[in-house]
Amino acid sequence: MYGSRYDRIPWAQRVYVRPGERLVREAQWQLLTTRAPVMELTDYRRLRPLKANEEFLACMMCGESRQQPMFEPSGNGWHYHVVRCPSCGFLYRNPNILPERLGDLYATGYNTFLTGSYAANRQRRHELTMDAFSPVFDEGKERRLLDFGSGAGLFLELAERRGFDAWGVDLSPESVVQANERLSRARAFLGAPEDVPEIAAGGFDVITLWSVLAHLPRPLDDFRTFRRLLAPGGVLLILTVNAQSLLLKAHGRAWSGFTRNHLMFYSSWTVRRLLSRTGFAGVAFAPHYGDTVEAGTTALPRPLRRRLRRAVDLSDGGNMMRVLAFADDEAIGRWGGGPLTVHRLSR
Numbered sequence: 001m002y003g004s005r006y007d008r009i010p011w012a013q014r015v016y017v018r019p020g021e022r023l024v025r026e027a028q029w030q031l032l033t034t035r036a037p038v039m040e041l042t043d044y045r046r047l048r049p050l051k052a053n054e055e056f057l058a059c060m061m062c063g064e065s066r067q068q069p070m071f072e073p074s075g076n077g078w079h080y081h082v083v084r085c086p087s088c089g090f091l092y093r094n095p096n097i098l099p100e101r102l103g104d105l106y107a108t109g110y111n112t113f114l115t116g117s118y119a120a121n122r123q124r125r126h127e128l129t130m131d132a133f134s135p136v137f138d139e140g141k142e143r144r145l146l147d148f149g150s151g152a153g154l155f156l157e158l159a160e161r162r163g164f165d166a167w168g169v170d171l172s173p174e175s176v177v178q179a180n181e182r183l184s185r186a187r188a189f190l191g192a193p194e195d196v197p198e199i200a201a202g203g204f205d206v207i208t209l210w211s212v213l214a215h216l217p218r219p220l221d222d223f224r225t226f227r228r229l230l231a232p233g234g235v236l237l238i239l240t241v242n243a244q245s246l247l248l249k250a251h252g253r254a255w256s257g258f259t260r261n262h263l264m265f266y267s268s269w270t271v272r273r274l275l276s277r278t279g280f281a282g283v284a285f286a287p288h289y290g291d292t293v294e295a296g297t298t299a300l301p302r303p304l305r306r307r308l309r310r311a312v313d314l315s316d317g318g319n320m321m322r323v324l325a326f327a328d329d330e331a332i333g334r335w336g337g338g339p340l341t342v343h344r345l346s347r
């Protein structure tokens with residue numbers, strides 16, 4: 001269909017550079033979402049067996065209870081169902097995991113792969129994301145930072161290097177131990193922010209969520225907490241998989257964002273909803289062109305790199321989404337100038 005000259009381009013880039021493919025994939029998606037049946041939750045429940053650690057949900061972003069069954073991703077020893085909200089387009093796993101059983105997903109060996117070249121790639125991704133929102137993260141001196149879901153401390157290490165007064169929380173005891181071994185000034189704690197007095201006190205200038213948002217079973221509650229923990233003028237940084245990704249539109253159930261432990265999948269529209277409902281004043285986005293393109297290490301020839309950037313921009317379809325949320329008008333005033341386009345959120 002597209003000819004062989006694109007065969008050698010990696011899958012993750014091909015969708016963005018083959019002529020006409022963006023429009024084809026968007027049209028396919030449009031067709032898929034209009035054709036997928038819309039069901040009442042009561043009918044949907046009858047279709048799906050419910051495990052002991054699961055619950056059925058209505059849309060958490062808009063309250064719509066009707067369901068559009070979309071995908072059934074699966075992998076080694078797991079599978080789940082993804083539905084689309086017919087009102088706001090939110091994609092989420094349904095049935096979902098009961099919050100009190102979230103630990104089941106992380107029972108064993110979760111942090112074993114957070115080292116070596118994986119760690120180096122992670123840290124590069126963190127640096128690229130901070131740079132995409134420059135100058136917000138350039139200088140950390142006398143600024144208090146909370147990394148929510150701090151894992152093995154890879155980001156906290158970068159944050160303390162940039163001068164931030166950095167704190168982390170995580171639910172995995174092994175990860176917290178590992179993080180504190182890695183860190184010199186920054187500290188990681190086990191539990192929720194409310195469990196740690198030094199963190200519950202709030203006053204943070206920055207909160208970061210690195211690949212954590214898709215794992216949250218109660219995002220509204222968590223974001224109200226984040227909003228409360230932010231100091232006046234504070235910002236919240238999110239990196240998550242993008243539910244508008246052209247790669248999702250191309251690969252469907254085989255999309256890389258449908259991982260074992262992901263629960264909810266946000267687009268720039270549904271994340272706006274989440275932020276406005278939890279008291280944030282504004283939001284800015286930095287499109288994600290892929291780490292190798294941004295780091296300048298891609299083998300893609302220059303004209304194709306340009307085409308890739310254009311396809312990402314036109315479709316809002318990068319595979320990851322990078323979001324900077326502003327707590328209040330003071331935050332917008334402080335950081336909203338320059339290259340960042342801030343969208344104000346209505347309450």
Ligand SMILES: [Zn+2]
Binds near residue numbers: 059060062063
């Ligand atoms: Zn909805």
